Amino acid sequence: MSAPGTPRRGWRSVPLRWRLIGLVTLGTILNYLARSTLSVAAPQLKTEFGMSTEDYSWVVLAFQASYTVMQTVAGSVLDLLGTRLGFFLFAVGWALANMAHALATGWPSLALFRALLGASEAAAIPAGAKTVSEWFPPRERSLATSVFQMGTSVGNMIAPPLVAFCILAWNWQAAFIVTGGLSLVWAFLWYWGYRSPADHPALSEDERAAIIETRGEDVTAKPATRGDLLRSRSFWGIAVPKFLAEPAWQTFNFFIPLYLVSVWKLDLKSIALWAWMPFLAADFGSLAAGVLPSWLMKRGVPLVASRKITMTIGAMCMIGPACIGLADSPGVAIILFCIGGFAHQMLSGALVTLCSDMFDSRTVGTATGMAGTSAWVGGMLFTLLIGQSADAWGYDPLFAALAALDLLAAVVLWSLLRATPRTGLRV
16 A cells, blocks of 8 residues: 555556557557458468468458558548547448458458458558657657557457457357457547547646657648658658568568468467467567667667668568578477567568658658558569469568568668658658
8 A cells, every 4th residue: 555645656647648659559459450360260261262372362462452542541531630530430440341351252252341441441550650740759759659569560469369269169250240349449449538739638738848849840831742742852761661671561461370371281279379479579579669769869879860770670680581491390480480570560660750750740641651552562562472472482482582672671761761850851
């Protein structure tokens, strides 16, 4: 029992901005849980619907194509409607679309529902980046971004045991209904709990001062248009590396269970036991993306350079999964996937934070969405490559290619991105 006068510890003692990023993180977890449901259920659905790996790749591509197009649209909608209403509408959409998967009767209808899911889930990362830009000063943005980015790997980590349980206890349809239903509950929790800093009744004056501390942006400047962004060297310095790096994460998301089945002949219970581990490692990569830049800045490294160094270290760690072809057991393959999960989330966290660093908070949603479109075009093209080659050549050369793309992304980042954040668009 605490002594009289001792400050009470608990959830309400946490600064409001960190409580809100916790809410974003929960939404990101459920977003990735919903999208990962298919990859865990894929071995059973391939049998039930008579799908080949190429058929399955078309289902994945339906998600990726709609997600790719909607990343830019979602970012603009969030900037137009505001983070609260915009994120709520998209969350309701992805919850219902995920639940609708239970109605699928073959791979074409499954692809349709995946397209609807991709269109609505596209808002998650732009909404997270916009929340960070609205609520956090620059020195805290890398850690705040890494916190909500951890949700992407936690959602993937939860999916194998939860989805396998639903399938074994009930059926594959139940897996989609349960994971979609959880997102629907969160959507209303978000709408009830979130406000902008200007409108939130629980924001204290001390925390308001902390939020605007050293923001360094001209609030009277006109927000950038899409055309301004497309002419910006800074935008392409982020978008091109994301195009090159994103295929790794999408391959891990959509193909690890199929790889374990096709190469190592694991069953559903074994997948539930093993397939979550790379995403636990990815959590630590997200944490590294938040902690390392702050550590570097305390030692005199400039803000943008700290993000570049973090991204480069992550890209170098991708050499681990490039060696999966040398694995002599599923356990060794999972360890190498774990290195890859850590590496990708480390480099991805740095790239997402750079959008908050380089662009005005009123256009961060648009900039992040457009960079996300670039990333998902890369992921979609690589999925096409997997669908056309995995059955014929195996997965080993594909994993080696992912590492090469990430290393190239680091070279492009250093070459294109200049070191001046938020002082207007650089062309």
